[in-house]
Amino acid sequence: MINQIIDRRELAPAVTLLEVVAPRIQRRWKAGQFVIVRPTDHSERIPLTIMDSSPERQSISMVVQAVGKTTQETVALQCGEAFADLAGPLGEPATIPAGKRVVCLAGGVGVAELLPVARAYRDAGNQVIVLCGARSNEYRILDTELRAGAGPVHWATDDGSFGFHGNVVALLKTLAGPGAFDEGHVIGPIPMMKAAADATRDWHLKLYASLNPVMIDGTGMCGGCRVTVGDSVKFACVDGPEFDAHRVDFDELARRNGAYRTHERLALEHGNGCRIGLDVR
Numbered sequence: 376m377i378n379q380i381i382d383r384r385e386l387a388p389a390v391t392l393l394e395v396v397a398p399r400i401q402r403r404w405k406a407g408q409f410v411i412v413r414p415t416d417h418s419e420r421i422p423l424t425i426m427d428s429s430p431e432r433q434s435i436s437m438v439v440q441a442v443g444k445t446t447q448e449t450v451a452l453q454c455g456e457a458f459a460d461l462a463g464p465l466g467e468p469a470t471i472p473a474g475k476r477v478v479c480l481a482g483g484v485g486v487a488e489l490l491p492v493a494r495a496y497r498d499a500g501n502q503v504i505v506l507c508g509a510r511s512n513e514y515r516i517l518d519t520e521l522r523a524g525a526g527p528v529h530w531a532t533d534d535g536s537f538g539f540h541g542n543v544v545a546l547l548k549t550l551a552g553p554g555a556f557d558e559g560h561v562i563g564p565i566p567m568m569k570a571a572a573d574a575t576r577d578w579h580l581k582l583y584a585s586l587n588p589v590m591i592d593g594t595g596m597c598g599g600c601r602v603t604v605g606d607s608v609k610f611a612c613v614d615g616p617e618f619d620a621h622r623v624d625f626d627e628l629a630r631r632n633g634a635y636r637t638h639e640r641l642a643l644e645h646g647n648g649c650r651i652g653l654d655v656r
């Protein structure tokens with residue numbers, strides 16, 4: 376049955392892999408693209424990156440971190456249940472060059488979002504190194520899949536329980552410097568992507584960031600995902616989500632993503648949030 380969940384696994388605390396039957400999306404998606412889901416008839420729409428797919432099962436997989444009301448409703452779905460809506464693939468595929476030295480950086484659930492992009496880099500003949508950050512050892516996800524599909528993986532944990540003690544950008548700075556890589560890709564929390572951009576500004580490196588603004592329609596109509604890149608206004612759902620990290624206004628992105636914090640908390644506590652109509656300058 377279309378939209379039905381056929382596999383569900385906990386990868387780490389509050390991080391769940393969901394595999395769902397979606398034949399048309401499975402045939403068309405490319406690394407870097409996402410879907411917009413509504414887990415139940417009463418839910419908001421949220422974007423989730425497509426992590427993997429299976430032609431045999433005509434399915435796609437996503438990894439979801441439960442951070443608020445809708446992600447909690449999403450991970451509550453069990454095998455045999457179906458999403459109320461599942462739309463995609465959305466967004467532009469990631470830019471994948473060939474024959475380059477590439478560093479891939481991810482933090483938190485961004486590790487799952489990075490996996491298809493890192494694989495695509497390797498499949499296109501790039502030399503790939505992957506640096507991942509997690510809160511602690513128990514929050515590390517998809518290490519085996521990254522090693523098998525992309526290349527060497529180095530971990531940083533905030534508490535030092537595995538790998539480098541510190542954050543993933545500090546790890547990058549200990550391992551490499553200007554001229555070490557031709558290209559890079561970063562996915563994770565906004566402060567981490569901003570730090571990666573700042574750290575590599577003088578490295579002669581083209582760094583792409585996969586941005587995570589609030590999205591509503593995912594089709595370029597509502598303006599919710601507006602971001603500033605250099606002198607241009609872009610809509611991450613149709614122009615992105617990948618942009619030149621050295622030109623993104625991360626402070627504005629953080630401000631806009633924080634605009635709904637009170638409503639998000641109320642939605643979680645009382646189950647009645649409403650985003651539309653709020654001021655997000």
Ligand SMILES: Cc1cc2nc3c(=O)[nH]c(=O)nc-3n(C[C@H](O)[C@H](O)[C@H](O)COP(=O)(O)OP(=O)(O)OC[C@H]3O[C@@H](n4cnc5c(N)ncnc54)[C@H](O)[C@@H]3O)c2cc1C
Nearest residue numbers: 421422423424438439440442443444445446587588616639
């Ligand atoms: C293109 C794209 C792809 C994404 N892919 C994934 C994915 O594969 N897996 C995954 O778990 N999440 C992904 N996200 C983030 C996910 O969509 C949000 O976590 C979700 O919308 C939060 O909804 P909520 O109702 O559960 O929480 P809310 O109540 O809306 O928010 C709870 C907390 O999460 C933060 N938050 C809200 N929206 C976002 C956001 N867009 N990014 C980061 N933090 C946010 C809020 O600031 C708040 O602190 C993606 C976002 C984008 C834009």
Ligand code: FES
Nearest residue numbers: 591593595598612
């Ligand atoms: S989500 Fe509405 S314009 Fe991008």
